Amino acid sequence: MELKNMVAMISRSGRQLQRYNKGHRQVVGCIPYRIVKGNNGKSVEDALEVLVISAQRKGKGMLFPKGGWESDETMMEAALRESVEEAGVFGTVECLLGKWHFKSKRNETLYEGYMFPLLVEEQLDLWPEKNIRQRYWVSVPKAKEACQQSWMKEALDLLVKRLESSATKIDEESIM
DSSP: GGGGGGHHHHHHHSSTTOEETEEEEEEEEEEEEEETTTOOOEEEEEEEEEEEOOOOSSSSSSEEEEEOOOOTHHHHHHHHHHHHHHHHHEEEOOOOOOEEEEEOTTOOEEEEEEEEEEEEEOSSSSSSSTTTTTTEEEEHHHHHHHHHHHHHHHHHHHHHHHHHOSSSSOHHHHHH
């Protein structure tokens, strides 16, 4: 899908196309990440930066881009769309990290959440939710500290473990 060539400057809204599974609203998201230059030979966690965004409601901390999975898109398309809408980043959506069940703290809604790693290839200057969200590249420990969603922290731990198991060392050729 060439989403990059057709970025809408407004986010999707409404629940008409929203997917549910046994009463659980299905949401998908990404952990946008990059490997930082100059960390050759260091651990994956030391070389890794992730992109966190501010929650829409003030005082609700930082999180990773995520939102509703709609019936007219694949799970991976939805994950990339949410990353573009909320964080203004494009990249390669990698294999699913996992599935979590959680409850909204605000209205007791039940959710089924899926998270994917997103290797960031481009960061946009303008994106649909630029005026309502801030984005920050942070270290893994800072992301764990800032993120208030325990299921997102678990997804981040899985990403680090996956990257550690797939890389014997960080080499300069694979670094942005």
